Amino acid sequence: MLDIRQLSVAFWGIKAIDDLSATLDAPVVGLIGPNGAGKTTLVNLLSGLVPAASGQVLLDGQALLPLSPRQRVRHGLRRSFQTEQVVEDLSVWNNLRAMLDHVPHERASANAELATALEFTGLSELATRLGSELNLFQRRMVEIAKALLGQPRLLLFDEPGAGLTEQEARHLRRAICAIPEHFGAQVLLIDHDVDLIQATCTQTLVLDFGKRLALGPTAQVLQDPAVRRAYLGA
Structure with missing residues (x-):
């Protein structure tokens, strides 16, 4: 609240x-x-x-x-911006992985947490795709997936x-x-x-x-x- x-x-x-x-x-x-x-x-x-x-x-x-x-x-607290903060030369997986450096998480379950966020946002099949190859909608979903990490x-x-x-x-x-x-x-x-x-x-x-x-x-x-x-x- x-x-x-x-x-x-x-x-x-x-x-x-x-x-x-x-x-x-x-x-x-x-x-x-x-x-x-x-x-x-x-x-x-x-x-x-x-x-x-x-x-x-x-x-x-x-x-x-x-x-x-x-x-x-x-x-x-998490937020997205009107301009997506997606790193162009990192894969979708690594864009999310970088977010884990800034939020609380259990190291042993990091990969499972990333997989959960990708599945929830429909990005699992794009996990290895570079940020530069994503369309607008996919970039928006990356932003949402990042926000879901680390017990928001x-x-x-x-x-x-x-x-x-x-x-x-x-x-x-x-x-x-x-x-x-x-x-x-x-x-x-x-x-x-x-x-x-x-x-x-x-x-x-x-x-x-x-x-x-x-x-x-x-x-x-x-x-x-x-x-x-x-x-x-x-």
């Missing part, structure tokens, strides 16, 4: 996140809002890439903000569905929905694709100008008139 309490982030005196409080307790939570709403700033703060001006963030009861980015990773608690996925075909998006949706059951981790999903949010997220947080505009069951949130005006253009 992610508990955000009176959180603010400021850049040059301008609040990108403004006194945000939200308890995110669903297995898969959506994070949406118009461009400039503060979504990426929030994910960067959770990752430790930007500091908070004030407030608290608790992950399963553990204060997150005092931890360094490395400590947050070891505590179970919270996965932050930043627009994983952008640019995918409908068939690829369906595969992605199935994978995201299955993560909490198979790996025991919560997912926070940022995406502009409302269909993806509807299909995967039981709870959704909407930001607008750094403030909480809405939080609740996804279907209810997406029907909120204020959300439709700010985000859906209705």
Whole structure:
């Protein structure tokens, strides 16, 4: 569970996140809002890439903000970026293997853990293929497979569905929905694709100008008139 309490982030005196409080307790939570709403700033703060001006963030009861980015990773926080972090001259297997150097794992079961992540993401047959030979969808799944290593608690996925075909998006949706059951981790999903949010997220947080505009069951949130005006253009 992610508990955000009176959180603010400021850049040059301008609040990108403004006194945000939200308890995110669903297995898969959506994070949406118009461009400039503060979504990426929030994910960067959770990752430790930007500091908070004030407030608290608790992950399963553990204060997150005092931890360094490395400590947050070891505590179970994972994220993907809009630009995939795939090493071109390493195989898919070795891209994942390199991730194990940064997350807690049992050395004796490392190969089994890699194999599990590859099977879950449908990449087993591509294990020996170089990163440079992967298409966009395969690169996205490598990012998800990397995030599943080392007993994750919270996965932050930043627009994983952008640019995918409908068939690829369906595969992605199935994978995201299955993560909490198979790996025991919560997912926070940022995406502009409302269909993806509807299909995967039981709870959704909407930001607008750094403030909480809405939080609740996804279907209810997406029907909120204020959300439709700010985000859906209705």
